[in-house]
Amino acid sequence: MAYALEIDGLTKRFGNKTVVDAISFTVDEGEVFGFLGPNGSGKTTTIRVVLDILKPDAGEIRLLGGLTARQAMPRVGYLPEERGLLRKEKVSNILRYLGRLRGLSKSEALDRGLELLHRVGLYEHRDKKVEGLSRGMTQLVQFVVTLIHRPDLIILDEPFAGLDPINVQLMKEMLAIEQARGATVIFSTHVLSDVEEMCERVALIADGQMILFGDLAEIKRSRGANSVVVEAPSHPSGLPGARRHAGRGGKVEYRLSDGLSPEMILSAYSSAGIVLSRFEQELPSLNDIFIEEVSNARNHI
């Protein structure tokens, strides 16, 4: 299997502080991969090292089937977390300039740039200066620049931060098109609903250390059910250790912990003579896993 990205034992230190500590993971070609972690966990530093913006203190990085960052760069599209464009320049000039730096001719850069501007609904603003655009619009122009050369690997650092829901949806749809074209998408975020919606696999880091890595569905399954949802006309009281996690109408969710098992809940309803309309074991949400794992890691440290 060829990897779009292979990180092996990556360590990055700033002075005495280890910001990324010997992390390893791989990203398959053609997948959408979520790179998760709380604020300050080392996500952006990892991405900068991957892209050769920063030099690693240890470890190896290979992109697009074994290339170095410098070799792979013409085939990589990157949307940094720190965003901005030359404020005094026209949008079309910026597209032409940055498109050319990504290996396109002047006309190709402009043609593709304008086509993408059309898709994000900014075609009418092509002759405006950047300073005349809103923050969200500027972000979309940068997104266009990221995709302008049809990269094989797209790396997005907090891509949806600061965008309204409509533009977030627009970007997600465009990324789905890029994936269908064969591109690999890696994005960092701490908005977990985006990850659950878009990603097949994830890596989670906290304080520079790898906590979780793998297939999202498998990670959830491996944790087992952590709650039971019951729908019934009424509910028995006094289940030992049970916490009514959420309830609306006839639905109650029981957190499984401290000796409370699905069998015990079922038995309690049966003993009380309550007929169930739904009894379902639920896998943990990514949000639950995230909070639990990051808390454990920090307590451990």
Place this chain on the structure above:
Amino acid sequence: MLGITSDAGVIFEEEFRRQLRRTGWRIFTLLVPVLLLIAAVVAPIVADRFSGEGGGQALIGYVDNSGITDSLGVIPGATRFADLGSGTRALAGDSVKSLFVIPADYIATGSVDWYRKGSGLATGDETGDAFFNLLRAGVADESLTPEQVLRIVAPAEYTLFSVDDEGRPESGGTVQDEIARAAPAFLFAILLLMSIFVGAVSLLQSVAEEKENRMVEMLITSTTPMSIMLGKVLALGASGLLQISIWVAAAAIAVPRISDQFSGLSALSIEASLLVFLIAFYLAGYFVFAALMASIGAATTSVREASQISAVITIPAIIPIYLSALIISNPDGTFARILTFFPLTAPTASMMRLAGGTDATYEIWIGLLITAGTGVFLMWLSARVFRAGLLMYGQRMGLRSVWNALRQAD
């Protein structure tokens, strides 16, 4: 090599286009030709006025109570009045510009009363010079011929000879020739510095702007830091060279027109070797300043802060201009030689030494080589500072960070 890619060409094109569109650059570039054009138009008018004044019109009036000018008879441009009252009336009626009253005890005291209409600084007033000449003619012995009196008034026009260590005189020239030879080099030293500063400060602004605008990560993942630096440096250097070319072309057209009107300037000339040194020092000096400016732009947090810190570099570069009289008058003195070997002062100091007619041209070449070598070395260093500093958004790079960046392997 050194991480330079063909993208440097794209960056060069973009930066050059952007620089030529800057209002500041356009105004500064056109300022010199416009000033020369004004001078070319004004010069004939001024010259006509001067020639008219020399044509026998009464310029000054005087009252001689000492009798010292009695032997002179009628003097062109000077009117003698019998007393102060008639003199001041003539002054009030604008028939003379100044009135001088020579007291009876002039020989003993040397004091003279000078009456002028209105107020203002009298220093350099041509009427004062005219009366001075009148007095010198007056004190000449009556036995002297008019030619001899004229020579007392205008004693000498010097021809200068330099004598070498063996005592052999070398080719001579008039003082005007010397001034005419020194003037372009002096002027070029100033133009050189101005143009280097415009280019280097533009580079500083360009780098600082990209840092402020958070644009740099997109650039740095598109090409190498060295290509970015090289493209920017060459583009802004080329814009400076274009600026100098426009100035030189404008000067070539306008200066003969201006100098024709003034005898003292008619010998103004620009030697080809001076032009070669000018361009060579421009390039070498520009690389030194540009590399330093780019590093400051990358290491600081804003255009404003970068501009303030850049004074540390610009002040040494101005030193030779301040000390121009010293360097031109003694172009091979120890001080002038030291400044030639220091990269920040070499471009201007060398032009000054050439203006002063240095005998040690080989030292100018050494200064050029030191400056060029330092420029290349600093470019390499600044690419590293640039790479590290540009990512430190909103943070100033301390000296330790700069040192770490320089040590970082490629």
